[in-house]
Amino acid sequence: MKITQDAHVSFHYALESEAGEVLDGSRDGEPLTYIHGHRQIVPGLEAALEGREPGERFRQRVPASEGYGERDKSKVLELEREAFAGMPGLKIGLFCQIEDEQGEMRLGKVVALDTRQVTVDTNHPFAGQDLLFDIEVLSVRAATAQELSELG
Template sequence: MNISNNSYVEIHYALYDESNEVVDGSRGGEPLPYIQGKGNIIPGLEQALAGRAEGEKFTVTIEPAQGYGERDVEKVSIIDRESFAGFDSIEVGMLCQIEAENGEPQLVTLIAIDEEEVTIDANHPFAGQTLNFEVEVMTVREATEAELRDGIVG
């Protein structure tokens, strides 16, 4: 069976940065499950997987527009250091979940810290980067009605 919309798919992947270092991946753990055509993974990777079959291995380079998007300077802001009073410690590079203006949880990276302020970046850590994937398709089958209705429950 080839991957098409509404297929349940499991992949192993390695994501390499521009200096050929692995920055993310599933090897050594469970494969990543997703349902094709539901937007569960970045668009460029979903497009590269369309039509593939179980057992296929391939590499693909994905530009930012089809990955995590371009970096948006509007997503960088400065907040009061007091906002982090509940944390044992904070450091540059740390990922934190904060409450966005709309009340929803938002993942941010701390990019600068001084005595009074913390600069946060709400861009995805891979925003603006060209992504190089090494992928192996482990499983392809039709998604169940429950998976299509509820998504993949892990």
């Protein structure tokens, strides 16, 4: 069966840097599964999987605009240091959960700090980067009615 709308797909992937370093992936664990055509993975990768079959291996470059998007300067937040008073070990590079203006929790990375402010970048870590995927399609089947109903 080929990957088409509403197919349940299972695949292994490695997200690699230009130098071939694996930045993220599934090969040391469980494969990634999704229902095709429902925006559960980045759009450029979903488009590249269209029409593929189990057993296919391929490499795909996904431009930032079809991956995690371009970096958004408005997602770099300057926050008062006192908001982090209960957080021991605050340092550059630390990932933390913060609440935005709408009350939604967002994951951010501390990119700068001083005695008064903490700068947190809530862009996805791969935003603004082209993505290089190494893909192995493991299985493809029609999604069940229950799986489709769970998509919301």
